[in-house]
Amino acid sequence: MPPIQNLAAWLPGVGKELQVAPASTPDPGENELLIETKAVAVQPAEYKIQEGILPFELTYPTIIGLSFAGIVVKVGAGVTRFKEKDRIVTNSAGTIRNDARFGAYQRYALTSQELTAKIGDVPFENASAISSFYAAVSALILHLHLDRPSSNPNPSNKAKKVLIWGASSSFGAFAVQLASNAGYAVVGVASAHNAQLVESLGAAHFIDRKSPSVVEDLTSLGPFEAVLAAADSASDQVTIGQVLAAHGGGSFLSTMGVRKGVQLPPGVTGHFVQYLDDYLKPENREFSRWVWWSLIEEGLIDGKIKLLPVDILGGLSTVQEAWNLEKNGQVSGRRLIIRPDID
Template structure:
């Protein structure tokens, strides 16, 4: 058994696929044979230096993996070799290539690993790459989570901007499961996709009247920008200002060059940290071994479409597709190992 990884040699420098050390999982960790790994938009931005994360180079990045448990470390009781799982490996948060998911064998913490039952690896990898929706909705905003799996309908609306992205699509469905009425904003070409996620009111973000259309469907208890640019933030600012001001959570925070109306603010939240804090142990368990896991095993969550691009040698091409904007309404998947 040998390991191979997609290596970043330096910021903006040429990447390579090459050998990687294969280490045993430590206490509380699992070693996963990677079958499906989603390629995430933030990865090419890290490589390009647009997201200034300090890295010990050369390194392996990537956050999400689906595959088989190969080995478990001491203290792991929930998983065993052969289990079909998906995980957040913590990637760049650890600044350690062992945890980067763009390789054949990935180490991940037991606490951020879930069982996936018979769910196809590609589907599980696509859905699990929306893990941050739980942190965004129930910690950053924060909304009221579903209690004991029961949906308690609330006469309140949540606006999800970027609803056709993986993160946005998961957020739409989780917010609905918590009892909120959802308005989803995305490009008109992805209208059918967004509407398939549930009882969602759709608004075309490319429409000249998008802000007014969104405002007409409000007011909103909370606003989550799962995928937004500067122009989108101007529109969100207009909506919130019209309903008296407020705060929205964005994966990018307040975009450079965007001046929001008085009384409107954009916040940035370190979603992963919510699952790494000792005081959030129960929340982490509820998400990864409870609500999220159950929703994936039972196939209650609808994934956006995915496209398999190939093995590790296809990562650079997938990054380029994301960089040039030729991918919309789907997730690109890499297959480091065959099943």
């Protein structure tokens, strides 16, 4: 068999533009899979890595990108759940590993079987849009200590409200579904034009984030069992802080922690968690397998998980354009998808 030719979008360093160039094709090690990458879901965190906003300690040049769908080309020792030609979606945890071989923005990338799910006949582009699901599950269950989604949720959860700010983002959309399926009354906050989308995901209440009465509206709906800021600016955090303060204080999970210059009221705190770390801890192995091999896999194949609409932007040469769109706030209620195989 002739060697597989690989091509990647290389990040030369912090603050530098992406460069599309050849890459070596890796061999999978123990419990690893080599994937022919068919679709990569663009993540807002990626341009923040490029600009140094998120300070990952990476060895440059490197290939980043976490979430992708594709076809298993080769399996390593110890892999029992997947075989060649399986259609899958995965999160490679490449930035956490600091290993370019696991970066999603290349035609052939490595991943581990624990962070991989089969997708049946679901199109690759749609399956890759599941990318933020792992974070929503970790945030709600491991860190906010909410119940797992269930066909028979605890009836008492109906009286408990969960506030999800940024409910139309990918992260937020999955969080709305998870909390709703666990029986909680979800209060979703997003831009007005995404109201129908958020309500279709299971939110019991929708609040326009730009409404002049947003603080009063949210305060009247509280107090909240948990607060997740799935997409939050500095001004959003000020609003969340005011709402929590009106109920005597509290804390919220944020995508980046408390923004520079934001002063939260006394008794109110904001926190950042690196959710991928949860899936790499040995003590969470069964949790990880439940998320990927049961919750995600069954939810995708059975259609129980509602995915955001996707836009295919192009091949590896369009990754920088995708990051610029994310940076400029031009992506809302949809996921941008890169197809590495069309360059």
